[in-house]
Amino acid sequence: MSLLAITGGTVVDQLGRRTIDLAVDRATGQVVQAPSGPAADWADRVLDATGCHVVPGFVDLHVHLRQPGNEAAETIESGSRAAARGGFTAIVAMPNTTPCMDSAAVVSEVLAYGKSALCEIKPSAAITIGRDGEALSPMGELADLGVRMFTDDGTGLQDAMLMRRALEYAGSLVVDDGQPIVLSQHCEVTALSQGGVMHEGTVSSRLGLGGQPAEAEELMVARDIALARLTGVRVHMQHLSTAGSVALVRAAKAEGHPVTAEACPHHFALTDEACASYDPVFKVHPPLRTADDVAAIKAGLADGTIDAIATDHAPHTPDSKELPFDQAPPGMLGLETAYALANTELDLEPEALVELLSTTPARIAGVAERHGGPIEPGRQANLAVADPEATWTVDRSAMASNSVNTPFHGREVRGRIRHTVFNGEPVVIDGEAQR
Amino acid sequence: MKHLLSINELSRGDLEELLELARGFAEVQERDIPKVPALRGKTVVLAFFEDSTRTRTSFDLAARRLSADVVNFSVSSSSAAKGESLRDTVETIDAMGVDAVVVRHGSSGAPHRIAAWTDASVVNAGDGWHQHPTQALLDCYTITERLGGLDGRKIAICGDIQHSRVARSNVEAFTALGGEVILVGPRTMLPPSLEGWPVKVEPDIDAALADVDVAYFLRIQQERLAAGAFPTVREYRARYGLTVDRLDRLRPDALIMHPGPMNRGVEIDPEVADDPRCLVLDQVSAGVPVRMAVLYRLLGPGRFDPDQAP
Numbered sequence: 001m002s003l004l005a006i007t008g009g010t011v012v013d014q015l016g017r018r019t020i021d022l023a024v025d026r027a028t029g030q031v032v033q034a035p036s037g038p039a040a041d042w043a044d045r046v047l048d049a050t051g052c053h054v055v056p057g058f059v060d061l062h063v064h065l066r067q068p069g070n071e072a073a074e075t076i077e078s079g080s081r082a083a084a085r086g087g088f089t090a091i092v093a094m095p096n097t098t099p100c101m102d103s104a105a106v107v108s109e110v111l112a113y114g115k116s117a118l119c120e121i122k123p124s125a126a127i128t129i130g131r132d133g134e135a136l137s138p139m140g141e142l143a144d145l146g147v148r149m150f151t152d153d154g155t156g157l158q159d160a161m162l163m164r165r166a167l168e169y170a171g172s173l174v175v176d177d178g179q180p181i182v183l184s185q186h187c188e189v190t191a192l193s194q195g196g197v198m199h200e201g202t203v204s205s206r207l208g209l210g211g212q213p214a215e216a217e218e219l220m221v222a223r224d225i226a227l228a229r230l231t232g233v234r235v236h237m238q239h240l241s242t243a244g245s246v247a248l249v250r251a252a253k254a255e256g257h258p259v260t261a262e263a264c265p266h267h268f269a270l271t272d273e274a275c276a277s278y279d280p281v282f283k284v285h286p287p288l289r290t291a292d293d294v295a296a297i298k299a300g301l302a303d304g305t306i307d308a309i310a311t312d313h314a315p316h317t318p319d320s321k322e323l324p325f326d327q328a329p330p331g332m333l334g335l336e337t338a339y340a341l342a343n344t345e346l347d348l349e350p351e352a353l354v355e356l357l358s359t360t361p362a363r364i365a366g367v368a369e370r371h372g373g374p375i376e377p378g379r380q381a382n383l384a385v386a387d388p389e390a391t392w393t394v395d396r397s398a399m400a401s402n403s404v405n406t407p408f409h410g411r412e413v414r415g416r417i418r419h420t421v422f423n424g425e426p427v428v429i430d431g432e433a434q435r
Numbered sequence: 436m437k438h439l440l441s442i443n444e445l446s447r448g449d450l451e452e453l454l455e456l457a458r459g460f461a462e463v464q465e466r467d468i469p470k471v472p473a474l475r476g477k478t479v480v481l482a483f484f485e486d487s488t489r490t491r492t493s494f495d496l497a498a499r500r501l502s503a504d505v506v507n508f509s510v511s512s513s514s515a516a517k518g519e520s521l522r523d524t525v526e527t528i529d530a531m532g533v534d535a536v537v538v539r540h541g542s543s544g545a546p547h548r549i550a551a552w553t554d555a556s557v558v559n560a561g562d563g564w565h566q567h568p569t570q571a572l573l574d575c576y577t578i579t580e581r582l583g584g585l586d587g588r589k590i591a592i593c594g595d596i597q598h599s600r601v602a603r604s605n606v607e608a609f610t611a612l613g614g615e616v617i618l619v620g621p622r623t624m625l626p627p628s629l630e631g632w633p634v635k636v637e638p639d640i641d642a643a644l645a646d647v648d649v650a651y652f653l654r655i656q657q658e659r660l661a662a663g664a665f666p667t668v669r670e671y672r673a674r675y676g677l678t679v680d681r682l683d684r685l686r687p688d689a690l691i692m693h694p695g696p697m698n699r700g701v702e703i704d705p706e707v708a709d710d711p712r713c714l715v716l717d718q719v720s721a722g723v724p725v726r727m728a729v730l731y732r733l734l735g736p737g738r739f740d741p742d743q744a745p
Contacts, residue, residue, distance in 0.1 A: 200627050200628075201627065201628050202628040202630040202631060204627065204628075205597075205626035205627055205628045205629065205630075205632075206603075206626075206631065207543055207544065207565060208543040208544075208562075208563050208564035208565030208566070208600060208603055209543050209544070209563070209564070209565075211627055213627070277547070278543070278544025278545075278547045278548055279548070319520040319522070319523070320520070322520035322521055322522035322523070322548075323520055323521050324521060324540065324542030324543075324544060324545040324548060324563075325542065325543065325544050325548075326542045326543065326563070327542060
């Protein structure tokens, strides 16, 4: 048996912390009981994890891979390489490709490209055809291909009746693996946010840029909580960015309504003041908000109101960002900096980070059989080895992504992914992608 | 001073120095040959991504009266839509070797981005809703010529503040020079937040106008009507316009200003526009010497030494 060993680290997952050496059967890609004696005696490959946390590989509920349609910005391969370098072993691909992932043909294409990726590519699909908010996509057919998340991300589904129908229909679909189907909402009432290119407030007023009020997000959060109550079907709220949204979700959960939520690192690591440079690398939807919102997002992550950290990794080519702020497309890179920012900015125990970055999103994405831990014999070896003390400076020229639009360039952060193991294969060793 | 991007980069001393310099250039304009050799050999590009005949002409004259070479580089804002990035456009201009780029752009912050991509000095000739620094300077110049300065003067700025680069730069310039600013307009036309703005807000225009030294009216754009900022032109004129009736509420020595072009019968009645207290043409005249001062300050012999008087 060809074995991979991960030695010297502290395993951190939902079973707690333990200092053990891990063995992975490279043929099956599964964790196996480690033989006794030094790893050098039984392993043909040893990954050093001294001083590191060995954690279930991260699961990102929100990634834009740009393929098909905008391969200059990112491909499934380059995006998966960025994911692997960030410690992710499964990522959910958003459907706003060109053409849109609203048909079996396009979802199949993404799945096909995903087979050779450096992590599991779990396609989501659009709720409505063309993400136009008018007619439902063939959700059953897409679910049969393995889609477990539907979203019109990039825009919210404005029509409340259609959202109700989507929830009822998706909620009654029967799928072979028994994994839940979830509707994931980009919460934004566009009638209220139109013309806005950043958060509406003191900074937008000063800069003379159109603003999106926090209420444009909160109105749809409130509406979808009401629809979850009406239908009994779960709604997942994407990229919460305002204090009001966090309060609404907290109250909904207290009342027992079926809602989950994610937040992005940029929404707890940056504020709208960053836009004062007029550099569109800081333009994102929902926009960077205020320091009070940042504090509320952090509190929501700490108390379980927000279930997952998702990156909303959104690559854009340099030329598309070399435009005036209002003309440039929104979005920023996230995969390669997520762990470091969470580790640096959030005052959370490693167990809590594992829950937010891996265990809970794995459940929401419907990949919990293979991802999200626990790390024990018989489970797929989808692992990350993270050094929580390593400090480094984010460098946009050192990214695996095809794009360079990270808003964190030059920022010193703490916490770095050393190795990533995907289905038993070490796809990242000492920070270097292996293929 | 390398660029002129926004008024808040200038101290009171900088502003006063520019106004003083402009006064000197205004005298030059009175001469038979209204031209000085100060910027001979310098090249100024007028890069107007948004049409503005008045501002472009004013900068053009200012540069020529300083003996600079002037190139017009008109670019439609839509080149971006055609796939050319702003950076490509700027680097194209820069590659030709120019000393200053005067930028007018429909997007707030575009001149700030451009400044990062060129070695030339960048002059903001109006960006989106953000800033129009030379307009603010010429307005300060016009007021100073009439009133001797802005210290303690009350200025009401009336109209669409939120979408006005003139308002943003004038609030900064007027208050930096000691003026007191009152904003007047419906809430739909005020910025969502005025936190940090050194202004008062007066929703009642008649109350505001009773005691001001300067009543400054902004141009109302028809597209605001479509966006629901006010119900009808008639109602806007009645509640926020400088009508003939309202003219009587102003002090006899109060000044009336407008950045032009005026919508006669909307924010200002035709008779008012022709009232001797209305300084619109003085403002236009002040534009050339003020812009000469700015270009001289950026490109002239004193460029790298703020203490060296011209």
